[in-house]
Amino acid sequence: MAAILADRMLLSGDEAVALAAFNAGVRLGTGYPGTPSTEILEAFARLGGKAQWAPNEKVALEVALGAAFGGARTLITMKHVGVNVAADALFTAAYTGVSGGLVLVSADDPGMASSQNEQDNRHYARAAGILMLEPADSQQAYDFTGAAFALSERFQLPVMLRMTTRVCHSKSIVEQTPVPPPAGDPDFRRDVPSRVMIPAYARPAHRKLRHKLALAAEYAEHCAQTVVDMKGKALGIIASGVAAAHAREAAPEASILQLGFSYPLPMQAIRDFVASVEHCVVIEEGDPILLTELRADGLAVEGKPDSFRFGELNTERVRRILAHDDSPEAAPLAGKPPALCEGCSHRPVFEALHRLDCIVAGDIGCYTLGVLPPFSGMDTCVCMGASIGVGLGLRHVLPAAQARRVVSVIGDSTFMHSGLTGVAEMVYNPPPGGHVLMILDNGTTAMTGQQEHPGTGRGLMHEAAGKIVFEDVLRAMGVDSVVTVDPMASGTDLDQVIREALDSGKLSVIVARRPCILAAPKIRQYEKIIIEKKKTAESGRQGSGAEAS
The missing domain is CATH 3.40.50.970 (Thiamin diphosphate (ThDP)-binding fold, Pyr/PP domains)
Incomplete structure (x- = not known):
């Protein structure tokens, strides 16, 4: 994070999220460290925000949910597999809803740079019934984070901000524009039917959730996160997240619909876009989620060959998809395999x-x-x-x-x-x-x-x-x-x-x-500082006691 904040900075996606959360008045940041999400809370804390590591992701979400029940804006961060741990609370949080804005960052890892699986957490938004935004670069990470808190409060639902490794760790220019402020200060207001999920309350809560999602779908049709970039009519591309950035570079002549608000989908905007082009291709990293949903709606859209379901997309891979080139890809260059450090215990x-x-x-x-x-x-x-x-x-x-x-x-x-x-x-x-x-x-x-x-x-x-x-x-x-x-x-x-x-x-x-x-040298330094602070505090207390006597 830049030592002196300016209106225009070069930031990673993680740093951009942290800055937007700080500017949005987030009262608490919590989560469990996991690449590629870890730097978000560290950057937020360096800015002066209150941040803490939880024992695991489920506890982090429960703490955040309590803060949101109290009307405070709260940020939760974790990598994609961490959402599996938090899922128990997440699914019911969609029923209870929130008062303060609650944004959960899911940092997915296509290509498994540092993970044990390649799961696509877009599935979670659909399964749990929560809103999802997907930024394509650092500027959108900043803008979408601010919007996510406002949307969470507007629809009283958790919002998942789905990042990926490339967006989290790549740096691009961010203009520090104003973000929507919180509606008010934290304040707890009793609402037992909304927050105590016994069956008698959960049944109407489910119906209420579906109504909220219907309203959110209407909002998504014309929101700032649904980005239409019309160019030629010959080729249209529908994409979300970093795939939209790759598509812009791979096919500069194509019209592009970026679904930054990726759940619930703005179906009418999608239908209108498909009708406006002669040929439409869905470019998405990971599972064919958009393709399946659009085809279920009867839309004539083309997807990617199954071989491109694995690993990260990039500009060259998108060019190959558009060219229907599904020939075997060159094997990646062999790198040095990871290893335990010399001297590791x-x-x-x-x-x-x-x-x-x-x-x-x-x-x-x-x-x-x-x-x-x-x-x-x-x-x-x-x-x-x-x-x-x-x-x-x-x-x-x-x-x-x-x-x-x-x-x-x-x-x-x-x-x-x-x-x-x-x-x-x-x-x-x-x-x-x-x-x-x-x-x-x-x-x-x-x-x-x-x-x-x-x-x-x-x-x-x-x-x-x-x-x-x-x-x-x-x-x-x-x-x-x-x-x-x-x-x-x-x-x-x-x-x-x-x-x-x-x-x-x-x-x-x-x-x-x-x-x-x-870590040993740093640990010794941390412990030394802690001891010195304790001594200073004790001296201060003793001095106060002497003055009082």
């Missing part, structure tokens, strides 16, 4: 697991790289927190000789995110031969950029915060054996520690704790 852990021929149920984090040679130390990786459940499932069904080799491996931030319920399952339904869980605690959320979590004792801006001590929680939950080791300390025999846990037949947790080699 996860290295000896995976070396030990490999030597002991363990069956390893893994998890999401930089330690997932333990699957690669030379470690080859991970057998499964599904989603955040799945290592514990998957490991338990294997323990329950495998022959005893194999079951004794099963180990679940999870990181510290991931443990806070969704590992606690796995521990509850482990204690409640223990396998006959026990189980071994390893928490690789490097003191940070390393892979997404060294963010904090509830186990570090530091907040989003690295200030002092409450700290959850893993060992205390594990013992309180009923784990038989909890051992803490430094995997790189001289005298630590990891093989022996793991072997003893495997042979014990008990529920065992090994906390392998050593700060991330990249």
Whole structure:
């Protein structure tokens, strides 16, 4: 983020969202770090906004929903798979509605630059019944964010701002124009039928939701986010998000309808556009969602070959789609494969697991790289927190000789995110031969950029915060054996520690704790500042006490 804000700046899409949220009077930003969304809350906090990391995305949305019930504007950020975690609250939030503007940023990752799947979260808007806006560049990220808060308050619905990796991380010029201000200050007004979703209230709430969506569809027909760029009649392109930018570059002569308000769709505007051109092509990244909906409406539109469903689109790929060129694409240039850092404390852990021929149920984090040679130390990786459940499932069904080799491996931030319920399952339904869980605690959320979590004792801006001590929680939950080791300390025999846990037949947790080699210098600096601030505060209190006496 620019140190001195100007009317015209070069910003990434993430920075543009943060700036618009700050200018829109957002009272709270919350979320869980996940590439490519992480920088939004960090930029918002640097601007002076109140921002915090939640333990996971579901909690973030619930906190944001409470703030929105109180009439405050709230921003929630997460990557696309994080919406899966938040979905339980999201679907019902569409029924309850909101008072203050609530905008959820879903940062999708076509091409899976840093993700375990390529899901298209446009499906969520349709399934949950919430509004969706899709910016194509940083300027639209700024403009659409401001509009999203106003739309949320107008229709009293959550709005999903769907970003993608290219929009989040690419930089373009942003003109800092005024954004719609909030209607008023936070204020809670009791509305039990709207906010208590027992069946008697939920049934009419569903009908009310469908009415809101119908009104929103009417609004979308002529709103600023439905952008019609008429040129020639020979070719028309319908697109949303960054695909519209690619289409403009690939076919400068074509007329383009950009669906910035992508749910609910402005169907009459779409019909009029299709009728105005001789040939119409839908260009969309990911699933053929627009194509399917438009064809269901009886519109004669063409889509892309199925081979272009995978990965990000770019200008050249759009040219190929328009030219009906579905010949095999050139393989991408091979790059250097990712690897655990030299000196990373996860290295000896995976070396030990490999030597002991363990069956390893893994998890999401930089330690997932333990699957690669030379470690080859991970057998499964599904989603955040799945290592514990998957490991338990294997323990329950495998022959005893194999079951004794099963180990679940999870990181510290991931443990806070969704590992606690796995521990509850482990204690409640223990396998006959026990189980071994390893928490690789490097003191940070390393892979997404060294963010904090509830186990570090530091907040989003690295200030002092409450700290959850893993060992205390594990013992309180009923784990038989909890051992803490430094995997790189001289005298630590990891093989022996793991072997003893495997042979014990008990529920065992090994906390392998050593700060991330990249984050360690920063952590020491953060802790030093925290200590100095505590000393200053104590001196101030003592001075006040002396004056009072």
